[in-house]
Amino acid sequence: DIQMTQSPSSLSASVGDRVTITCRASQSISSYLNWYQQKPGKAPKLLIYAASSLQSGVPSRFSGSRSGTDFTLSISSLQPEDFATYYCQQSYSTPYTFGQGTKLEIK
């Protein structure tokens, strides 16, 4: 199975900050990498698919990038509604494994 390692596991930031979350795959997954946001009591929400494609309706302050097997989710200017848990997921080969999550908290 492909292992997805996310960092950091938690992050404190302020409204207006720029934040970056990284995800490393244990082997090549091309650009088959997706990012989700999950708020308490809610289903995950797809933010970015195929490493850098913005899902319809997602604000443009969210962006994704790839460098080899390293992937990054960036939020350019944090808004109050962005405080949540973020997961990466590879969809290169089954089982479609998720990272362990990054909890983004208000500083």
Added chain:
Amino acid sequence: QVQLVQSGAEVKKPGASVKVSCKASGYIFTSYDINWVRQATGQGLEWMGWMNPNSGNTGYAQKFQGRVTMTRDTSISTAYMELSSLRSEDTALYYCARPISDGDYAYWGQGTLVTVSS
């Protein structure tokens, strides 16, 4: 609009089975796979498997092989996930999800809480 509506919460005893349903609407049911993902309380997301509603073909995570069965009824646009030989570690919120293309889940059910307790 695309909607996935799941069945209600279940409480089961260890060793029993549970069958969760996922009713799809707003799109052609047989055109997209349905996947299942679970999440234990306070934990991360765990992929369980996929089902092609058109062919009925399935693929399961090794961890669940032999215990999980994914089926569908195309006449009512509903997918099912049955998990057998339940143990306490199976207590979790179970989600069905539909991808945009493959593995990129743009649409999710509301989740079904399965509690396994004696």
